[in-house]
Amino acid sequence: MKLDEAKQHFIQSWGTLGSNWGINRTMAQIHALLLVSSEPISTEDMMEQLQISRGNANMNTRTLIEWGIVTKTHIPGERREFFVTDKDIWALARQIVKQRRQREIEPMLRVIQEVKNVEGNDKETKEFKELINDIDSFTQKADDLMDKFIRSDEHWFYRQLLKMV
Amino acid sequence: MKLDEAKQHFIQSWGTLGSNWGINRTMAQIHALLLVSSEPISTEDMMEQLQISRGNANMNTRTLIEWGIVTKTHIPGERREFFVTDKDIWALARQIVKQRRQREIEPMLRVIQEVKNVEGNDKETKEFKELINDIDSFTQKADDLMDKFIRSDEHWFYRQLLKMV
DNA sequence: ATGTACTTTCAATTATTTCTGAAAGTTTTA
DNA sequence: TAAAACTTTCAGAAATAATTGAAAGTACAT
Known part of the structure; x- marks a missing residue:
């Protein structure tokens, strides 16, 4: 070729x-x-x-x-x-993650906060609140991971991977 | 609300x-x-x-x-x-990662393999090969991470996060 | 100040994606 | 076996996104 x-x-x-x-x-x-x-x-x-x-x-x-x-x-x-x-693929990945985090995680967390204020104590409301809490917790962890990635360098990431079983 | x-x-x-x-x-x-x-x-x-x-x-x-x-x-x-x-957000995330990995990482790795066979030994070709190698290495690590995530559970993910500094 | 070289904008066009709804297909019921 | 109840399909319509190209804008040079 x-x-x-x-x-x-x-x-x-x-x-x-x-x-x-x-x-x-x-x-x-x-x-x-x-x-x-x-x-x-x-x-x-x-x-x-x-x-x-x-x-x-x-x-x-x-x-x-x-x-x-x-x-x-x-x-x-x-x-x-x-x-x-920048020809540095890691720098590129960090930049993209940074963008998407800002453009998507933040709005998502805002929506979550909004719908958390739902009224009621019945079974259905409780189920809904539980779902929203799960999504909230997941989103926060994803946010945390992205944040760490953004602040990282290639070697850090590689070491983290090796530490995982 | x-x-x-x-x-x-x-x-x-x-x-x-x-x-x-x-x-x-x-x-x-x-x-x-x-x-x-x-x-x-x-x-x-x-x-x-x-x-x-x-x-x-x-x-x-x-x-x-x-x-x-x-x-x-x-x-x-x-x-x-x-x-x-499934109301389990982690199960959902795993399923989505699994899909995207299959639908995007695999084709990407195939393209990388194809363009690796580029002919020539001049400076420009070498630069191109270096870029492709970087992308290859990055893609493989992303693949590895996705694979670990797919096989994981919520607690595993949480522990990994805590281990990271 | 005017012309030249270049960049930006945006209304109109074109391409792509998504959605509709009616017809065809399938399964269950009587 | 035939009608009823439901599901799937897909050609055309509608909605959305991307692109063009010409005009307006900007900055530099003379």
Whole structure:
């Protein structure tokens, strides 16, 4: 397999993987393109290599920047902007976990708090409260794990895995 | 807050949470409805409570069954089918992790294997190979963690969390 | 100040996903 | 065996999400 072929294949797969996780395909593809590129990439490059429009490239790149996994950079003598991503997969994973934690765990905990205030003492209400408490406890533990992961490094994670039986 | 109100609110939020994770809203809502119901639920019940069509209810329930998180049940004297879900949140989490592992980790590892066979010895190829190796190593560790989680119980998970600093 | 090179925005279009509902299929009952 | 009770299927409709492209915006250079 030739390098370009391999890169292309990787970009496509990364796109599919992303869309399975509620991340739009183009956004994941732009990220993959940055991952496999040895040089910073311009909007033009993205448009050409991924066959997408300027608007699409611009919007999705912006979202990647907001997520903190892509950064703008400048090349001396060049006027336009270039983009790069951190090639450290662990840093990437941490950043993504951080985002999802903020965007999903927090709203979930808020909903849990809200529905905890349900009135009544009958069997059905008690069952409901028990369910909500279980979800609360689970969510808090997931939150705790994510928090530890975000603050960790690769070796920490590896050591934790080894400690588990 | 009244019980019905709380249930309704929970069902909506569960739907939103699901759709953030690439699970369709109705499917997540059906699951939530089953979670908060003290009795088994029929297709008719779903249609009425979630205001959805028969086909929609049927298809999404089937998918939940395929995922192993909902099961058919029968009520003595009733001809039609009823559905229930396990109220154990940990069992649910394990089942979901199991599904996603199978549906996403395995294809990812296959792609990684494919692009590993890239030809060439130049700097760019080496960089690409290094990236792929990092992703491979990360994916394998994620796979390992998921595997341990799937085989675990709540207490195991809790103990692991405590062991982590 | 004007032109040039580039970036951003967003209304309109296109693609994708989800949902409906009626018809076909299946199982039970009489 | 036939009708009734229920479930499944799937083509088309509707809803939602993603994308385009041209116009507006910005910043730099002369």
